[in-house]
Amino acid sequence: MAPPVTRTAAFGRRLRPFAFLATLVAAWELVCRFWLPVLDPQFSILLPSPSVLLLTAGKMIATGELLHHLADSLRREAIAFLLALVAVPVGIGMGWWRGLHEQLYPVFEILRPIPPLAWIPLSILWFGLGDVQNEFIIFLGMVFPILLNTVAGVRQVDRNLIRAARSLGAGQAALLRRVVLKAALPQIVIGLRVGLGFGWMALVAAELVGANSGLGFLINDARSLLRTDIVIVGMLAIGITGLIIDLALRRLARGLLPWSRELRG
Amino acid sequence: MGHLSFNGVSKVYDDRGAPVTALANVTFDIADGEFCAILGHSGCGKTTLLNMVAGFETPTGGAISLDGRAVAGPGWDRTMIFQDYALFPWATVRENIAFGLEMKKVPAAERTEIIDHHVDLVGLSGFADRYPDELSGGMRQRVAIARALAVSPRVLLMDEPFAALDDQNRRSMQNELVRIWRREPKTVMLVTHSIDEAILLADYVVVLSSRPGRIKQVVPIRLDRPRDEDDPDYLALKRQLRGLIHDGE
Numbered sequence: 001m002a003p004p005v006t007r008t009a010a011f012g013r014r015l016r017p018f019a020f021l022a023t024l025v026a027a028w029e030l031v032c033r034f035w036l037p038v039l040d041p042q043f044s045i046l047l048p049s050p051s052v053l054l055l056t057a058g059k060m061i062a063t064g065e066l067l068h069h070l071a072d073s074l075r076r077e078a079i080a081f082l083l084a085l086v087a088v089p090v091g092i093g094m095g096w097w098r099g100l101h102e103q104l105y106p107v108f109e110i111l112r113p114i115p116p117l118a119w120i121p122l123s124i125l126w127f128g129l130g131d132v133q134n135e136f137i138i139f140l141g142m143v144f145p146i147l148l149n150t151v152a153g154v155r156q157v158d159r160n161l162i163r164a165a166r167s168l169g170a171g172q173a174a175l176l177r178r179v180v181l182k183a184a185l186p187q188i189v190i191g192l193r194v195g196l197g198f199g200w201m202a203l204v205a206a207e208l209v210g211a212n213s214g215l216g217f218l219i220n221d222a223r224s225l226l227r228t229d230i231v232i233v234g235m236l237a238i239g240i241t242g243l244i245i246d247l248a249l250r251r252l253a254r255g256l257l258p259w260s261r262e263l264r265g
Numbered sequence: 266m267g268h269l270s271f272n273g274v275s276k277v278y279d280d281r282g283a284p285v286t287a288l289a290n291v292t293f294d295i296a297d298g299e300f301c302a303i304l305g306h307s308g309c310g311k312t313t314l315l316n317m318v319a320g321f322e323t324p325t326g327g328a329i330s331l332d333g334r335a336v337a338g339p340g341w342d343r344t345m346i347f348q349d350y351a352l353f354p355w356a357t358v359r360e361n362i363a364f365g366l367e368m369k370k371v372p373a374a375e376r377t378e379i380i381d382h383h384v385d386l387v388g389l390s391g392f393a394d395r396y397p398d399e400l401s402g403g404m405r406q407r408v409a410i411a412r413a414l415a416v417s418p419r420v421l422l423m424d425e426p427f428a429a430l431d432d433q434n435r436r437s438m439q440n441e442l443v444r445i446w447r448r449e450p451k452t453v454m455l456v457t458h459s460i461d462e463a464i465l466l467a468d469y470v471v472v473l474s475s476r477p478g479r480i481k482q483v484v485p486i487r488l489d490r491p492r493d494e495d496d497p498d499y500l501a502l503k504r505q506l507r508g509l510i511h512d513g514e
Contacts, residue, residue, distance in 0.1 A: 160351035167319055168365030168416060169341035178364075182355050259355045259396050 095154025141202030149191025153184030267452035275326035310478030
């Protein structure tokens, strides 16, 4: 029968990109099992094997520990993201009105090169440890990529689209809402994606030092207990979640803006 | 109604402190329902003239008026058709045409009727729900024409509308435009650098000189439409316009 064969072949082709990864994981397992114990039993603690990680992850999922920390991190990311969305109207204003750009640009140019992490000491003094401080740091990581991409998106709007709309009777408000915003949207979405990514990185850093929960807290806490398995499971959870957020936003954007060339492919 | 008057219109640009005269003392009229082509080399200020009628730019001297009223800012009584179509890529054909009607606050039922009529007029029945991206260049320009006509402008402005098309498509779109214009007569101001396009389409051709743009001559085209390029009168006009354009270059 032909169909099963093709299906198997197709399945094989989809797996092919993971061949090297699988080899690496297998090698890691072998090293942990047979080589590290011979070298020095201490090493086994420093680098747990994939099978141990899998067991740990299973346990952490079963007890709800992983989900608890993940939920706290995601909640902080989400709240900061909602606040950072203010960069979209501000960016549209800056892209559209020269005077506003002239006044706001120097402010942002001074603040922008300060890494969000550099705000951690001050933010702890301002907000104490916990959610607000974390959200503040994440917000700082998100707001500039969103702002800069929005400004760029507005400035790139085809002049003739604006002229066409004006000649069809669009006033300032209709122009901004129905033409400028829509034309800039693909670039704004790119800003949102970059912002979410930066925010996720800032989140982990903020939680390392300024939180009592969350994935960043989890891996730092596990370090002090020498639980390298938990540290690595936490790291993987951070990576996989970041990837899922990005993929979800990409898919959402493609669904909502099917006409956009920038977001295709 | 749709009578355009140009009265001593000039445009002087400031090019880093140095004044550059793009248009000097342009005076002529386009009567209601006439098809006027502005012919000239690139840089003769013909697009500037069109942009001033549209309200995108303002004259530095003289005045442009439509039906006796001075032109100030863009408005749906003067809609523009661009070389690059300038369709909203996020909107379907129907939504593109609807835009101006919504700005004009035309009631929804009437809007649908007007859209259907114009989709039909430009020969795009069956494509109303497609996105510009899914259409060929010629079809996109048909959408732009429908969008511009749907708001019932008094003047239709066209800026090298078919320059981005290949020869065959350009010719068929020129014929289409003549067909549409004869079905729904309208004052048209068309800017072009193509002598053939001017003769094929216009009632008369305003030839502009270059830097500064001045009216060199106004040439009436008294040939029956559709026009035949092998007609001796056509060829004579072509020779005359070519002479005017290349004169003094």
